[in-house]
Amino acid sequence: MPSLRLENLVKRYERTGYDALKSISFTITEGQIVALIGPSGAGKSTLIRCVNRLVEPTSGKVMWGDTDIVSLNTEQLRRARRKIGMIFQEFALVDRLSVMENVLSGRLGYVNFWQSLTRNFPQKDVDEAFRLLDRVGLTEFVDKRADKLSGGQRQRVGIARALMQDPDLLLVDEPTASLDPKTSRQIMRLISELCRERKLTAVINIHDVPLAKMFAERVIGLKAGAVVFDGPSEHLAGEVLTRIYGEEDWEEAGQRALMKFVQLGDAAPTVDPTRLAGLR
Amino acid sequence: MAEALPPVMGRQWRRPPVITSTSLRWFIFIGTALYLVVGFATLDVNWQRIAQGWERGQRFLGGFAPPDFASRGDAIFDGVLESLWMAFAATVVGIILSIPIGVGGARNLVPPPVYVMCRSFMAITRTLPEILVAIIFVKLFGFGTFAGFVTLTFATIGYFGKLLAEDIEAVNQAPLEAMRAAGASWLQRLNYAVQPLVMPRAIGIAIYRLDMNFRESAVIGIVGAGGIGATLNTAFDRYEFPTAAAILLVIIVIVLGSEYLSAFCRRLVR
Amino acid sequence: MSVQSINHKREWQRYDRKAGLVRWLCWLIGLAVFVWCWQKISVGTEWSFVLDAPEQGADIIGRMLPPDWGYANTLMRPLWDTLNMATLGTMIAIFIAVPLAFLAAQNTTPSALFARPFALFCIVASRSINSVIWALVLVMILGPGVLAGTIAIALRSVGFIGKLLYEAIEETDHRPADAMASTGASQAQVISYGVVPQVMPVFAGIAVFRWDINIRESTILGLVGAGGLGIQLNSSIGNLDWSRVSVILLAIFATVIVSEWVSARIRKAVT
Numbered sequence: 114m115p116s117l118r119l120e121n122l123v124k125r126y127e128r129t130g131y132d133a134l135k136s137i138s139f140t141i142t143e144g145q146i147v148a149l150i151g152p153s154g155a156g157k158s159t160l161i162r163c164v165n166r167l168v169e170p171t172s173g174k175v176m177w178g179d180t181d182i183v184s185l186n187t188e189q190l191r192r193a194r195r196k197i198g199m200i201f202q203e204f205a206l207v208d209r210l211s212v213m214e215n216v217l218s219g220r221l222g223y224v225n226f227w228q229s230l231t232r233n234f235p236q237k238d239v240d241e242a243f244r245l246l247d248r249v250g251l252t253e254f255v256d257k258r259a260d261k262l263s264g265g266q267r268q269r270v271g272i273a274r275a276l277m278q279d280p281d282l283l284l285v286d287e288p289t290a291s292l293d294p295k296t297s298r299q300i301m302r303l304i305s306e307l308c309r310e311r312k313l314t315a316v317i318n319i320h321d322v323p324l325a326k327m328f329a330e331r332v333i334g335l336k337a338g339a340v341v342f343d344g345p346s347e348h349l350a351g352e353v354l355t356r357i358y359g360e361e362d363w364e365e366a367g368q369r370a371l372m373k374f375v376q377l378g379d380a381a382p383t384v385d386p387t388r389l390a391g392l393r
Numbered sequence: 394m395a396e397a398l399p400p401v402m403g404r405q406w407r408r409p410p411v412i413t414s415t416s417l418r419w420f421i422f423i424g425t426a427l428y429l430v431v432g433f434a435t436l437d438v439n440w441q442r443i444a445q446g447w448e449r450g451q452r453f454l455g456g457f458a459p460p461d462f463a464s465r466g467d468a469i470f471d472g473v474l475e476s477l478w479m480a481f482a483a484t485v486v487g488i489i490l491s492i493p494i495g496v497g498g499a500r501n502l503v504p505p506p507v508y509v510m511c512r513s514f515m516a517i518t519r520t521l522p523e524i525l526v527a528i529i530f531v532k533l534f535g536f537g538t539f540a541g542f543v544t545l546t547f548a549t550i551g552y553f554g555k556l557l558a559e560d561i562e563a564v565n566q567a568p569l570e571a572m573r574a575a576g577a578s579w580l581q582r583l584n585y586a587v588q589p590l591v592m593p594r595a596i597g598i599a600i601y602r603l604d605m606n607f608r609e610s611a612v613i614g615i616v617g618a619g620g621i622g623a624t625l626n627t628a629f630d631r632y633e634f635p636t637a638a639a640i641l642l643v644i645i646v647i648v649l650g651s652e653y654l655s656a657f658c659r660r661l662v663r
Numbered sequence: 664m665s666v667q668s669i670n671h672k673r674e675w676q677r678y679d680r681k682a683g684l685v686r687w688l689c690w691l692i693g694l695a696v697f698v699w700c701w702q703k704i705s706v707g708t709e710w711s712f713v714l715d716a717p718e719q720g721a722d723i724i725g726r727m728l729p730p731d732w733g734y735a736n737t738l739m740r741p742l743w744d745t746l747n748m749a750t751l752g753t754m755i756a757i758f759i760a761v762p763l764a765f766l767a768a769q770n771t772t773p774s775a776l777f778a779r780p781f782a783l784f785c786i787v788a789s790r791s792i793n794s795v796i797w798a799l800v801l802v803m804i805l806g807p808g809v810l811a812g813t814i815a816i817a818l819r820s821v822g823f824i825g826k827l828l829y830e831a832i833e834e835t836d837h838r839p840a841d842a843m844a845s846t847g848a849s850q851a852q853v854i855s856y857g858v859v860p861q862v863m864p865v866f867a868g869i870a871v872f873r874w875d876i877n878i879r880e881s882t883i884l885g886l887v888g889a890g891g892l893g894i895q896l897n898s899s900i901g902n903l904d905w906s907r908v909s910v911i912l913l914a915i916f917a918t919v920i921v922s923e924w925v926s927a928r929i930r931k932a933v934t
Contacts, residue, residue, distance in 0.1 A: 165574055194576035205571035209589040213675055218585050222576025229581050232677040239675050255675070271571075278575055429754075432747050436813060442806040450804035478700035485697050520919045522883045524795065525912070528900065533720050535712040538704050612793040615887070622796075629799055641792060648791035 115178025117141040117164070117282060117314060122173035124159055124338075133159045135338040136173070141331075143281075146308050146315045148329035148346065150322060152358050155335040157318045161284050164316070165197045166190060177282065195222035198275030200304070202287035204267040208260035212251060212270050215259050216242045219277030238277070245273040249303060265296035272304060276311070283308060283315040289324065297321065301328045322354065456634025457642075465628070465636045472614070472624035473643060479541045479620055480606035486542075487549025487606075488599055494550060495557030496583065501569070502561060512558070518551030527613035541618030545606045552605075556598050560591045600655035607651060611644055726905035734907050738895065738914055744809050745891035745918070748884065749877035752816025757870060760786075760821045764828035770840070771832055771854050786829070789822030794880045798889040812889030816877050823876075827869045828862065835861040868930045875926035882915045 117140070124134040133156045141147050149157050162168035164175055166182060175182040177193070185193055198219070206215045220238050221229055228234060246252055249269040254262060259270060268288060275283060285304060289297035301319075305328040308315045319325050325332055326346045334342030334349075334357040342353050462469065497503050497511035526547055530540040568586040577585065614622020621640060628637040678686065765771045766782035798815035805811045840857030848856065885893020892911055899907040 167570060167574055191576045191578065194574060197574070199571065199574040201567060201571055203567055205567035207568040207586050207589055208565070209593075210585075214585075214677070218572060218577070219575055221572060221578075221581045221585060226578065226580045226584070229577075230584050236674070239673070242675070243673050274571075274575070284574075428750075432751050435744070435747060436751070436810050438810055439806060439808070443804075446804040446806055453800065453804065475703075478703050482697060482700040482704060485693075520879075520916055520923070522879050522915070524883045524886060525896075525915075532723065533716040539713060542704055608791065608793060612795045615795060615799070625796065626799075629803065641796075645788055645791040649787055652787075 115281065116143050117316070118174075118176040119164075120174040120176065122160070122163060122175065123171045124156070124163060124168065125171045132338055134163065134170075137338075137340055139333060139340060139343060141314055141316065143314050144312045145331060146305060146317065146329050147331045147333055148325035149316055149318045149333050149335060150320065150325050150357065151335035153320070154337075156338040157320075157335050158286055160335065161199075161286050161316060161318050164282075164284055165194055165199060191222060195278055196280050197282045197284060198278045198280035200268070200271050200275050200283070200285045200288050202290045204264075204271045204291070206259040206267055206270055206274075209258060211256050211258055212246070212254045212262070213242060213256060215270050216246060216273045216277055219274040222278065241279075242273070242277060245276055248307075249273050264292050265300060268292065268296075268300050269303065272300075272307070276307060281314065283313050285315060285317040285319075287318050287320065289319065289321060297324060298327075304328070322349065325349070452632075453634050453637070456636075456638040459635070460639035460642055461633075461635030462639045462643075465624075465633070465639075468624050468627075469621075469636070469640055469643060472621035472640070473647065475538055476607055476610040476614070476620035476622070477647075479538050479610050480545060480603060483542050483545030484549055484599065484603040484606050487546040487602070488553055490546065491550040491554035491557065495554035496561065498554060498558030499561035501564075501566065502579075502583070502587070511554070515551045515554045515558070518547055519555065523548050523609050523613060524616060527616050527618045531617045536617040536619070538619035541610060541613050541620055544613055544618060545609060548609065549602055549606065553598060553602055557591070557595060560594055561587055564590045596658070597655070600658050604648065604651040604655055608644075608648055723905060727909040729906065730909040730913060731904075731906040732910065734910050735914070738892065738911065741885070741890075741892045741895055742914060742918065744812075745881045745885075745893075746878065748809055748812040748816055748881040748889075748891055749874060749922075752813045752881070753820055753870065753874045753877050755813070755817040756820035756824055756873070759817070760824040760828060761866075763821065763825045764832060765854065767825065767829040768832035770835070770837065771858060773850070782825075782829075786822050786825040789818055790826060791822075792819070794819035794877075795884065795887060798884045798887050802888045807888035807890070809890035812881060812884040812891055815884060815889060816881060819880070820873050820877060823873050824869055828866060831862050831865040831869070832858060871926045871929045875922045878922040879919050882918065 119137050119139055122134055122137040123132070125132045137160060149160065151157050159168055163170045164182065166175075166185075170183055173183065177197075180193065182190070182193055207218070210218075214232065217232070217234050217238060220234060223238075224234060243252075243255075246255060249272055251266060251269055251273070254266065254270075259267065262270065268291075271288075283304075288300055288304065292300060301324050304315070304317070307313070317325075317329060326349055329346055332342065332344065332346045332349050333340060334353070336357050341356055342349075494511050494514060497507050498515060500508055503511075523544060527540065527544040530543050530547075534540040534543065564587055569582055572582045572586050610618075610620040611622045611625065614620040614624070615626045617623065621644065625637060625640045628634075628640060676683070763782050763785055766773070766778045767786060769775070769779070772779045772782070794815050797818045798812055801811035801815050805814070835858055839861070840853050843853040843857040881891050881893075883893045883896070885891045885895070886897050888894070892915060896908065896911050896915075899905075899911060
């Protein structure tokens, strides 16, 4: 599986002269799970969307293996996007359609229009859909309308949809921003487990620092459109966080986060909590 | 505690007026009053003529008691049937034609030149009053239901197309973006992410338009485009008031019926 | 259920068999009806005439251009009449429609047995009959002129405004009204404090919307003798004076566009 390499990626909004991304460069090797953190407006969302060109970069390259995604034409881009799965903050499901239809929509890039119009997807796709729904724990909801599900359930449909594409790269944009703390952890755990099972490369845009530390091995910190930190998540400590987010008592924040986990009485985090508490 | 009250007591309160600027308020008041006086003056009420016409008006009202369905029964029946199938066919064809135009009028789906073209076309079809269009088409296609059919189709495209375009623009963008990210084609995005969200309201509007087309058909018949309107016109020309009353009642009943039907269908689809 | 288990292999269809069959049947019926309608229309149509149409159309358009601009001056008074008919007609309609709407709404009607059905009937009757037909009737009674047109517009608008208004009244949040009632207010006070403030913006939008539509309708009422631009239009078409027709059409077009713009602005400001 190829690696993802960004070379001098720039995004500038011409009308306001605003530089959302100021020449970003980094490389992610295959199978790595990277968390992207930073304050609001740092450009995390823009960066993620530049990778699959939902937002058009102003200049720079996005190398996926040997291909520069930025230089692809419409048809090639469509085919490239098939291999890039994306999970959204507000789930982005089609509310009036059933869970099954939403999951199957992950295969739209692989079937022609008539098949999708008549919902006549190949049996192997249906099999995979059932498998994924079982894996994310939504088997009883197959024919339920998407807007009748809870937030956590909807995000799991979104995850199943992204994985239906059988992607090599997973882009995750704030998957837990709309969810309560306990569900957030369940979702993050699900995502990281699935990535490890399928050996997926993943870039996860997340604002919750403790979650980022728990589930990602590498963290990239973004501030005002530039990379200010890039290293293993263990190194994410007080002064680094201050550099990214500004003044804050990070030790206290860490303690608070730890207390939240303990209170929720959920299964112990798979990561040594002292790593969390010792934010020095 | 009681010490604090005295300065407050006795203070007046009146509700602040809606338009705060005093001069603007007076301007609007005076302007409106002036307009009303002048406007009503130009109405040119000719009391003599009214007195004469009053007698005829009473005869007209008398035609309702009882209305005459029988003597021109088959003409009424044919007229109603004509109107119904004109309206139905026009709604069907109109909707089919308005789908591409409506989709083309949605800014979030098509490039700007297509958008401008489609929106202008819809604006033109909606600005022209239906009777004018009917007159033009009668001149072009001759008297009869075809002209009426084309007129109603024309009106349907403008009306339905615009509502469709607005609905599409108001749709939640997130699933559209998700489909784009998954590599779906434009048509697939339309069918999967836009259509399910737009359909329920679209069906409701389609049924409403069917109802409206039937009502319009009664009118355009007056200028020769077929349907119950022509029958009504003839009845008036011949001063056959009981028949005219019967036709009016039939129109009211059918419109009522189709409204109930449309409300029912819309609730089904929800 | 759309999920079926066949030989331990799970299949999925969008609609289960019964639903799918019903949908297919509906399409079939719709198609059959449409074909029947088309037949009926074709029977009554002189197709030679239809095919002739483009040629005829080109001929007429040729005679419509250039428009007879000199004629435009004589249009001022009819234009004023047209605007008047629409505006005054809408105002009269508001006076009648507002009380009628309150009588028709379930939550504000004083009597569900008598007042409500009566109000509903008035609204429906007024809506079902197009303003042109009202104009026909009124011209017969009151003689040709602006008065007939104004009243025709008013009568038609009562139904439109009444219906939208009573639906809006029924959709208001009942909680403020309940709160008012719980303080011991009379029915009239409950309505004026608990219902009216909620419907005011909607009402303004409805009124302006109807005014806009009325302008469009007033332009053509003259065709049946009720005054305004329609009268000029009628005589010009009758005389086959196409260049004058195009001036009138342009005037109508311009008026409608302006009124639509005004009404859109006001409605946006009010919502």
